[in-house]
Structures are given as structure tokens and as C-alpha cells.
Amino acid sequence: MTIDSAHWQTRLAELTKKHGVPGAQLGILRVGRDGAEDEQVTLATGVLHLGTGQPATTDSVWQIGSISKVWTATVVMQLVDEGRLALDTPVKEIIGDLDLRDPEVTEKVTIHHLLTHTSGIDGDVFTDTGRGDDVLEKYVARLGEAAQNHPLGATWSYCNSGYVLLGRVIEVVTGQTWDQAMRERLFTPLGLTHTGTLPEEAMLHALAMGHLGTGDEIAPAPVWGLPRSCGPAGLITATAADVLAFARMHLSDGVAKDGTRVLSAESVAAMADFQVDCPEKDLLGDSWGLGWFRCDWHGARAIGHDGNTIGQAAFLRLLPEAGIAVSLNTNVASAIALYQDLFEEIFAELADVRLPDRFEIPDDAPEVDITPFLGEYSRESVLEEVLVLDGKPVMRTTVSGPVAELEGASEPEVHELVPVAEAIFAVKPDKSAAYFPVRFYTLPTGERYLHFGARATPKKA
Template sequence: MTIDSAHWQTRLVELTKKHGVPGAQLGILRIGRDGAQDEQVTLATGVLHLGTGQPATTDSVWQIGSISKVWTATVVMQLVDEGKIALHTPVKEIIEDLELRDPEVTEKVTIHHLLTHTSGIDGDVFTDTGRGDDVLEKYVARLGEAAQNHPLGATWSYCNSGYVLLGRVIEVVTGQTWDQAMKERLFTPLGLTRTGTLPEEAMVHAFAMGHLGTGDDIAPAPVWGLPRSCGP
């Protein structure tokens, strides 16, 4: 039995209306077994921007939020596989001028701590350090202002700032910006021609805008997204 596209289109429309979502995409991939071909269905409904009414399509681009952490972790693990770093390498050995709030954490926090959200560094740090290629370097230079929420390795605490720090590790080890490393190490090899990390890369496609509010008061968000420094 093939995937019932009409059924899933109806369900997508129903769910977006139920939850007040202006527009959405849905992708379904069924992996073929015993020699059968894979089956893929892509669907879309609604609009990309309530202000303009531009319709959502299956090739529109959307912000993916913290899925970028998966990208960052993947490239970090590539560097581990290549022997350029190890999971238990102290970050201080890579970023020599690293200065965190807790001196002991500065010396002992490892790549593994950052990947597993166990560093204890306050994760809700969204410092805007501009638009230049040095945004992660500037962000890390100010990370000493962030609180230490729990002892190193004591427990798990979701940590955005730890992934920005991993992005900076990638930059130092590869000599590229995080954006360049994502493109060369992930997007290009995977054939992701409509994937990017910067607003100007999205602008060449039909792209979705975030919306705020509920019910009849939903409107486009006043900003595009988080600062470039929060990309990783």
C-alpha cells in the first residue's frame, strides 16, 4: 500500500487550523524493504507570511531552530573521527584564551561535557555580537559573564551556550567560520542545495517568517531570528 497523500494533506490542513499555525510543511519517508523502492511524500499548506499571503510550498525554506545543534555535533564528531580532537579533550587546550565564571570549569570542561549538556554553564545566553565572521569569537570572549548553574558533570542542563562554544571549537580546529564548515562538511556532501545558516541565504528562496500570538491575534514576528552568534 502506498502512502495516501490525500489523507495526509487533509490531516495537515486540519492540524494547522486546529493549532492556529499560519503555514506548514510535512515530509514522509517510507524506507523500502526487501528490495522495494523508498517512498517519499512532501506536502504543504497555508502561507509563509500572514502579512503578504505568500503561499507555503513544498520547496519553501523554514528556520529549524535547535536542530542546528545536530549539525554542530555531527561536525565535531567528524573532527573526532579525523583525530583532530578527542571527546575528553579539555576545551581550554583548543581555545587557549577561554575564561569562564568558574576557574575549575575553565580548565576541566571537555568536548564531551558540551555535547552532553553537562558543563553547568548557563545555557540561556543569547548575546548578539554583530554580523561579522568573528561573532563566535566575541561571544566566547564574553562567556565568563555567564553563571555556572551546577558543578561540572553533576547533572544535565540544556545548554545553548555550550553549543556556541562547540561552534567556536570547530572554527579554531578547521580555520573556517562555523557557517563555512557546515556548508563544506555537511550541506554540500549531502546535496542540500536549499539549506543555509544565514538570512541572506534564505532570501533567495521563498522563506517562512515566524509568527506570534494566538487565535485571531497571530501576526508575523518583529524579528527574523536569533543573532548570528547563536547559529551553532
């Protein structure tokens, strides 16, 4: 079945309107097999900025957020291919003055720990170290201020700071800035014309503005982007077409469309292969590779990544067995409902594959005693309090620090914890139309954690 561009343009417009998303850009790719030509469509709908009304087009650029991590991981794997480092190389062998809060982690944390989010370094550190080419060096110099949230390799917790550290590894090994390395090692060989890492590069094109709020209260975000120091974790801007060119390389054993070898087939496979389990398997995937998360779609194995910045949300999924990739860029803080509706239709029609069942409250929700889970759980800039209010278990979330200041999240959010299974609850955040899982668990060594929003938050009281 060919990709029906008109049909998907209609569905993109209908679903974007249904879910209150100001603007969106969609790309669908099916790689040609046995000499056949690729099929690809790119579409857009809505506006880039509610304040200006500028239309979204297929040439507009959007922040792809944490999808950038897979690009950073790809360059790291190029360095592995070149023999310049290995997955088990201690980071301190590359960054000699590395000084983390935990001395043992400083000595033992490896490239693999960082790629798989298992270092335990507090992940939500968004220190602004300026605009110069030394931003990553300065960021890493201050990383010793960040807490160690879990023992090295003991569990999985999403870690932005670990990917900034990987960006600094790239800089030290290549002698280039992360931005330069991305351009020379990925953007240029892939033939990307609308992809960049800096605001001044994005400004060469029509660019999307993020939006916060929901419904009638949705409005442009107060700032456009995060500090340059966060680059390797999430500052790439691109079109859906350029994202699909990157995805195509991963679907083609590391070879670009023009035949250029970008990454070895072995490294492509390693990035998609199982590396670590995820403590909860509903939010993103059931396990993690090297950069990619891994999803079980009713027996079909998909890989992907999501990206969220200040009022923008992006989604990328690859189904290697079918040679299909789909990229969705949006300019709203939460677009998960749009993603679910749209991607379910696309993959069902093009590959006869069903996405995982949505995380919902079961009709026969069990009774679960909240008592063992009551208390305070905290990490850098986030306090999660589990308590009982008016006879109902709730989670009160207080966010502080740079991102809270940028998004204006000054007041705590309080949400009921609805039982789903033993030690698993559901909450619906203020800015979301979907339920999110909250899982409580204990490490073999006795430490207790709350896992929410892909983060492991340790119990402190």
C-alpha cells in the same frame, strides 16, 4: 503500507487549521530496505506570512531552530572520526584563551559535556556580537560573564551557549567559519539545495516568517531571526526535504543517498546511544545522546530534536528500527499540539508505534505540600518564583534580556502549579495549548533545583 500523500496533505491542512497555525511544511521518509527504493513525501499548507498571504510550498525555507544542534554535533563527530579531537578532550586544549566564570570548569569542561548539555554553563546567553565572521570568537570571549548554574557534570540542563562554544571549536580545528564548515561538511555532500545558515542564503528562496500570539491575536513577529552568534545552536534554515536528507544519513549508518560517507557508523551509533539521563522525562525525552534526545515510545526507541526561534517551531523524529523520519516546520511560537496530533497518526499508521502518553493532569491528582519548594530560582535572564497566591501554589516567571526584548515578553507570567506527583507539577504557559512539567529536585551535594522548559534553575532564596 505505502505513504499516502493525499491523505497526509488533508490531515496536515485539517490539523494546522484546528490548531491555529498560519503555515506548515511536512516531510515523511521511509528508507528502502534490501535494495528497495525510498518512499518520501513533502507537503505544505497555509501561508508563510499572515501579513502578505504568501502561500507555503514544499520549496519554502523555515527556521529549524535547535534542530541545528544535531547538525553541529554531527560535524563535531566528523572531527572525532578524523582524530582531530576526542569526546574527552578539554575544550581549553582547543580554545587556549577560554575563560569561563568558574576556573575549574574552564580547565575541565570537555567536548562530551558540551554535546550532552552537562557543562552547567548558563545556557540562555544570546549575546549579539555583530555580523562578521568573528562572531563566535567574540561570543566565546564574553562567555565568562555567564553564570555557572550547576557543578560540572552534576545534572542536565539545556545549553544553547554550549553549542555556540562547540561551533567555535569547529572553527579553531578546521580553520573555517562554522557556516563554511557546515556547507562543506554537510550541506554539499548531502546534496542540499535549500539549506543555509545566513539570512542572505534564506532570502534566495520563499521563506517563512515567525508569528507570536494565539487565536485572533496571532501576528507576525517583530524580527525575523536571532543574532548570527547563535548560529551553531539554532540558525539553520531548510526545507523539510533537506532535513529528511540529513535524517536519512543518520538512518543509513552515516552514508548519504548517493553513497557518500558523511559520518562513520560508530559515530552515528554513539550519537543515538544513551549518554545522560534527563531530570524529567516528559517534555522532550527520557535521556540524551550526543546531539539527539532519546524517547521511549512504548518500547520503541526514537531519537529527535525540536527547534524554536522567534515565532517558529520545528520538529524532527527518527525511528531507526523502522527506517522512518518525519520533519515538521511551522511558523508559530508553539505548535506542540499540532506535532502531537500529526506525529501520533503518522507513526501509528506507518510503524504501528504509539508515541508516549501526553503529559496531563491526572484525574486523581494527589495533594502535594508546596512548602518545601517555595522560594526564588534564577538563572541568566529568567527568574522563577514559587509562591502561594489566593491559596493556590503558583509559579511566576519573569524573563529579561535579548530574547524577551525581541518577543515583547515584558510582563511576568503567573501560572498555577497543579500537582501531578511528588515534587512534579504541571503548568500551562500563556502561549501553549499543552501542559508542561515542573520538577523540583536536589543534587547529592545539596543544591536544590527547579526543572522547567528543559532548564535546571538553581534555588537562590
